[in-house]
Amino acid sequence: MAPTPAGNRRTRIHVVSDVHGNARDLARAGDGADALVCLGDLVLFLDYADHSRGIFPDLFGVENADRIVALRTARRYEEARAFGARLWAGVGEDRAAVIEQAVRKQYAELFAAFPTPTYATYGNVDMPPLWREYAGPGTTVLDGERVEIGGWVFGFVGGGLRTPMRTPYEISDEEYAAKIEALGEVDVLCTHIPPEVPELVYDTVARRFERGSRALLDAIRRTRPRYSLFGHVHQPLVRRMRIGATECVNVGHFAGTGRPWALEW
Numbered sequence: 001m002a003p004t005p006a007g008n009r010r011t012r013i014h015v016v017s018d019v020h021g022n023a024r025d026l027a028r029a030g031d032g033a034d035a036l037v038c039l040g041d042l043v044l045f046l047d048y049a050d051h052s053r054g055i056f057p058d059l060f061g062v063e064n065a066d067r068i069v070a071l072r073t074a075r076r077y078e079e080a081r082a083f084g085a086r087l088w089a090g091v092g093e094d095r096a097a098v099i100e101q102a103v104r105k106q107y108a109e110l111f112a113a114f115p116t117p118t119y120a121t122y123g124n125v126d127m128p129p130l131w132r133e134y135a136g137p138g139t140t141v142l143d144g145e146r147v148e149i150g151g152w153v154f155g156f157v158g159g160g161l162r163t164p165m166r167t168p169y170e171i172s173d174e175e176y177a178a179k180i181e182a183l184g185e186v187d188v189l190c191t192h193i194p195p196e197v198p199e200l201v202y203d204t205v206a207r208r209f210e211r212g213s214r215a216l217l218d219a220i221r222r223t224r225p226r227y228s229l230f231g232h233v234h235q236p237l238v239r240r241m242r243i244g245a246t247e248c249v250n251v252g253h254f255a256g257t258g259r260p261w262a263l264e265w
Contacts, residue, residue, distance in 0.1 A: 011150025013037055014260035015251045017192065017231025018123065020044040021053070021106055023113045025258035030115030033262070035149055039231045039251065040123025040158055040192040042110045043103055048073075048206070049256065055102040060087050073206065077164040103127055107134045114139050119147055123192045123232070124160030124167045144179035146186060152226075152265065155183035156190045160232065161211045177215035185223045188263075194230045194250065195220055199238035206235070220246045227263065 014033040019026055021044030030036040047053035051065040064087060071080035088095050107130055114120070116138025122128050131141050140147060142156035157179045159169040183189070193210070194200040195217035201210045210233050220228050224245040234253040241248050251261040 010264055011152075012262060012264040013149060014262055015039065015190075015229055016254040016260045017041065017251050018234060018253045018255055019110065020047065020125075020253075020255035021110070022255045022258060023109045025254065026110060027113040027115075029254070029260045030118070033260075036115050036118045036260070037154070037190060037229070038114070038118060038120040039190055039229065040121055041125050041231065042123070043106055043125045043127070044255070045125055047255075055099065055106075058102070059091070059098070072165070075164075075208070081166075100127070100130075104130065104134075107131075111135055111139065119149070119154065119156070119190075121156040121190065121192065122158030122169050124169050126158075126169050128158070128169055144182050146183060150265065152187035153185075154188045154190055155186035155225075157183065157216075158192055160193050161213060163211050173213075173215065176213055180213070180215045180219050183219075186225050188227045188229060189216070189220065189223075189225045189246075191216055191228070191230045193232045194236075195228060195243070195248065197241070197243070197248075199241060200230075200236055200248065200250065201233055202237040203233050204235045204237055217243070220244070220248070229261075229263075 012033050013035045014029055015037045016029050017039035018041045020041055044054045046056040046065060048069055051057060051069060052062045057065040068080055111134040118139045120141055121143050135141050143158040146153055146155045159171050161173055161176055162170045194212045196212035196214045201212040203210055220243050228246050228248040229251050231251055236250050239250045
């Protein structure tokens with residue numbers, strides 16, 4: 001990491017999202033920056049590009065991973081849930097305990113890779129109750145909270161909205177909107193999911209619209225932050241666009257690219 005900002009020196013931060021198990025590149029993501037910002041989804045449950053990677057194939061094998069990806073991609077969510085339930089029935093152990101053990105193994109490696117300082121919020125596949133256990137002194141976890149970096153105010157809201165996928169950290173529209181409202185006016189609005197704009201929420205590879213936030217879009221229009229930064233959509237139709245005075249940026253699928261997005265002022 002670069003030295004702490006002083007005087008009138010410019011500030012540079014690196015931003016990542018959708019890390020999904022990429023601890024190797026995460027360890028280098030802060031190189032040359034004053035701080036790292038992480039917008040969540042540390043856990044790799046199932047890699048849709050490589051079905052051999054993640055908690056699911058580790059437990060049930062690649063063939064079953066191929067099957068569940070095919071069902072989800074075809075939006076046959078009820079069939080996918082029923083298929084998954086049959087697989088879990090054969091585990092013979094408590095499902096939550098098995099998943100937590102696997103997530104803990106990933107978190108131990110990923111949180112150890114965070115540079116100092118890191119400011120992070122949750123993604124929809126993360127398990128928030130575990131974060132404060134693994135976050136070291138140099139990592140600040142924020143959700144519905146603000147922090148000042150280099151003279152700018154950054155606001156953070158983690159998690160996603162409810163979907164048929166039923167990922168671990170999905171919350172109601174009302175709860176999400178309340179966290180956005182609590183931030184007030186900020187210079188940089190940092191969220192895991194994008195604002196509800198068709199070009200920003202459509203995934204060109206999955207061929208579906210992911211859930212974005214209308215409350216986030218309304219806040220952008222109302223409070224006019226300099227930037228709205230987010231991830232969640234791995235292959236968006238549009239990675240960057242302006243909404244009024246605000247530059248909206250999908251900071252990328254870090255698991256796939258291994259490259260942070262840089263912001264300097």
